[in-house]
Amino acid sequence: MSSQLVDMNADGHNDILVGSFSGVPQLILGNQDGYGQPGPILDAEGETVLIKAFWNDEENKWDETDRAGSEGHCTSVAAVDWDADGDLDLLLGDYYGGRLFVRLNEGTASEARFAKANQAVLAGGEAVVVPNGLAAPRVADWDGDGLFDILCGGSKGGVWLYRNQGEPGSPKFAAAVSLIQPVKGEPDAFIKQVPSANGRPTLPGSSFHIDPVDYDGDGDLDLIVGARSQWLKENVKVLTQEEEERVASLKEKQASLMEEYQALIAQAQSKENPKEQLQSAEAKELMNQLSTVMGELRKLTPNPHSSGDFVWVFRRK
Amino acid sequence: MMPIRSMKLRFLLLGGFLCAWSSPGFCQETVSEIKTAAKDNERVEFNNKLFHAPEMVMVGERPLNKKARQMYPSPVMFDVDNDNRVELVVGDIFGSLNVYENENPSATGDPVWSDHVGLQSTDGKPIKVSNW
Numbered sequence: 001m002s003s004q005l006v007d008m009n010a011d012g013h014n015d016i017l018v019g020s021f022s023g024v025p026q027l028i029l030g031n032q033d034g035y036g037q038p039g040p041i042l043d044a045e046g047e048t049v050l051i052k053a054f055w056n057d058e059e060n061k062w063d064e065t066d067r068a069g070s071e072g073h074c075t076s077v078a079a080v081d082w083d084a085d086g087d088l089d090l091l092l093g094d095y096y097g098g099r100l101f102v103r104l105n106e107g108t109a110s111e112a113r114f115a116k117a118n119q120a121v122l123a124g125g126e127a128v129v130v131p132n133g134l135a136a137p138r139v140a141d142w143d144g145d146g147l148f149d150i151l152c153g154g155s156k157g158g159v160w161l162y163r164n165q166g167e168p169g170s171p172k173f174a175a176a177v178s179l180i181q182p183v184k185g186e187p188d189a190f191i192k193q194v195p196s197a198n199g200r201p202t203l204p205g206s207s208f209h210i211d212p213v214d215y216d217g218d219g220d221l222d223l224i225v226g227a228r229s230q231w232l233k234e235n236v237k238v239l240t241q242e243e244e245e246r247v248a249s250l251k252e253k254q255a256s257l258m259e260e261y262q263a264l265i266a267q268a269q270s271k272e273n274p275k276e277q278l279q280s281a282e283a284k285e286l287m288n289q290l291s292t293v294m295g296e297l298r299k300l301t302p303n304p305h306s307s308g309d310f311v312w313v314f315r316r317k
Numbered sequence: 318m319m320p321i322r323s324m325k326l327r328f329l330l331l332g333g334f335l336c337a338w339s340s341p342g343f344c345q346e347t348v349s350e351i352k353t354a355a356k357d358n359e360r361v362e363f364n365n366k367l368f369h370a371p372e373m374v375m376v377g378e379r380p381l382n383k384k385a386r387q388m389y390p391s392p393v394m395f396d397v398d399n400d401n402r403v404e405l406v407v408g409d410i411f412g413s414l415n416v417y418e419n420e421n422p423s424a425t426g427d428p429v430w431s432d433h434v435g436l437q438s439t440d441g442k443p444i445k446v447s448n449w
Contacts, residue, residue, distance in 0.1 A: 001408045001446075005395035016397070021410050021448040028446075034398075034439040038412075038446045055448075076391075136391060179367055200380070203363065203371060209391030217425045225371070226382075226390030226407065311381045311392045311407065314368040 002076040002136040002209055008088055010109035017041075019076035019136065023054030025090065041077075041090070044113035049103055050074050051094050051118060069117040072097045076136040076209075080148055084169030092118060093137045095155055098130035100137055121150070123162045124175030132156035132182070140212040142221060147171070151223075153208030157182035157192055159223060180208075180223075180314065189230075191307050196231035204312050205229040215313050223314040230307040243300055250297050257290045374405075376417070376430045382407070385415050385433050394428075397436065405430060412446035 002019040009015065013030035018038065020026050026038040041049045048054070053073035056063035072094025082089040082102050090103040100121040107113030120127040133155030142149040147164040150173065154160070159180040166172030183192050183203055192205030204227030215222040239247065264283055268274035277283065363370035374381045374392075382390055387409035394403045397416055405417040405428070415433040436444045 001389065001391045001410065003391065003393055003406055003408045003414060005393075005397060005406075014395075014399075016406075016414070018408060018414070018446050019391075020412065020446050024447075026446050028438075028444060031439065035436070035444060037438050037442070037444060040447070135389075180365060200373065207389050209389065211393040213394045215394070216427050223368070224374070224392050224394065224405075226392045228389065308380075309382050309386070309388055309390050309409075311374040311390055311405075312371040313374055314365075314371050317367060317369060 002078070002093075002138075004078055006079045006088065008079060008112065010087075017077055017079050019074070019093070021055075021075050021095075023050045023052075023074050024048040025074065025077035025092070041114065043103075043116050044106065045116060047116070049090065049092070049114055051092055051099070051101060067116065068101075068103075070099070070101050070120070072099045072101075076134070078137050078139050080139040082171060087112065090114065091121070091137050091139065091150070093134045093152070095135065096133050098128075098132065098134045098155070100128040100130070100134060100150070100152065121162075121173065123173035126175075128152075128162065128173075128176070130154055130160055130176075131158070135207045136209045138210055138212055140221060142212065149173075151179070151210060151212055152176075153210035153225065154182055155207050156189075157204065157206050157208055157227070159208060159210055159225075191228045191230040193230045193232070193305070196234075199234055199306075201229035201231040201308070201310065203229065204310065216315060218316075220316040222316050225312045225314060226309070227312065228307065228309050230305050232304050233306050236304045237302065239300065247297065247300050250293050250300070254290065254293045254297065257286060257293065261286050261290065374430070376432060381405075381417065381430060385413075387411075387413060387415065403428070406436070407433070408446070410448065412448045414444055414446065 004017045005014045006017055007014050008017060008027055015030045016028040018026045024040045027041050028038045029036045043049055047067060050068055051070050051072040051074040052064050054063055073096055074092045075095040076093035078091040079088040080091060087105045087109040089105045092101045092103055101118035102121055103118050104115045105112045106115055130152045135153040135155045138151045139148045140151060142161055143163060149164045150162040152160045160176040161179050162173040162176055164171050165174050183194050183205055185193050194201045194203040194205045196202055204225050206228045209226040211224045212221045213224055215224060268277040271277055387407055389410040391408045393406050396402060397404050397406050402419055407415045414436040416436050417433050418431040419428040420431050421429040438444050
């Protein structure tokens with residue numbers, strides 16, 4: 001996720017820096033023939049670079065550590081020479097919490113030694129928190145003033161610009177400016193619902209992975225955006241009065257059967273052999289009835305939504 | 318030791334099911350909600366001072382990601398194969414990196430994207446980023 005082509009070790013070959021849902025950014029080293037396999041980015045003490053949450057490969061579980069002194073789950077990364085000392089530092093993005101951190105490189109351009117801890121990125125004097133989560137930060141000179149700015153795509157949609165008003169080596173960011181507003185709708189929706197035309201969505205919905213690039217070669221920066229969308233299928237069935245009544249009756253029946261089944265489960269748990277009771281004729285009959293009711297409900301009220309992942313381009317005016 | 322792939326699938330299936338089940342519009346859809354949703358399906362104007370309305374990026378006549386079906390796609394444009402032309406490289410939550418070549422022979426105008434190929438390392442193996 002959020003890959004970036006960048007020469008991380010100053011050997012003259014571009015490498016690929018990639019965010020990962022594991023919580024640890026990865027680096028794919030380039031050479032004269034192509035690329036190697038990815039490996040985790042390590043700090044000066046040989047520990048993986050992260051924010052806090054990470055997938056613990058040894059214990060096969062989600063885990064947390066306080067060693068970076070920060071809160072969040074790193075899924076995205078961008079390299080930039082933050083302090084203009086000639087080597088590349090890392091911006092780390094927290095997907096759910098929307099926080100953004102910098103991990104300084106205290107080594108050299110050819111031999112990175114990343115600090116042990118993260119520093120929160122400030123904008124308008126406060127720690128950056130992208131509303132409703134951060135899918136990916138990108139670095140670009142958006143306003144053409146010679147300083148790098150930060151653009152962030154939101155995990156619930158939208159794009160924010162943090163304009164750099166500092167000086168080379170001492171970045172200072174203004175408060176966020178919204179470049180693209182998230183689509184309206186349920187803020188907690190897993191995938192935002194968007195309008196559609198001809199059976200396809202007309203807007204990206206959630207999880208904006210952005211890249212500022214001159215897509216059409218007209219000299220200004222456009223945005224390409226990878227995102228998820230949910231939209232309504234065309235010709236959504238509208239029920240007759242009779243069907244509506246049938247649906248209401250089926251839902252009542254479903255609720256009642258579910259209650260009975262839950263009671264059966266509770267009863268089984270108190271027994272010595274719960275499996276036996278859950279496989280009893282009574283349980284099977286309940287499941288059959290539930291299955292019949294749900295099958296009819298599905299036929300009468302099919303899911304009216306489609307969802308998918310797309311790549312979009314927002315052209316500058 | 319539990320296989321990671323299996324864990325992923327379980328997580329996604331369970332997470333996807335729970336989210337779908339608990340979000341309005343899926344299993345719990347009511348008749349009136351369907352009617353309301355159908356009304357909301359009308360196209361809304363995209364109103365933005367900086368950008369034109371977004372366009373879906375295509376490969377030929379089909380949406381770019383229709384074939385690859387990457388989840389949470391993260392597209393970037395750079396010259397990944399040193400041929401002095403910019404490619405579109407798309408990562409996703411499962412750690413795949415797909416490359417779309419620009420087949421527009423001109424240096425100006427919109428790129429024309431090819432079908433994707435998975436990025437490979439020098440030993441010919443697919444590059445797969447560790448995720449979880």
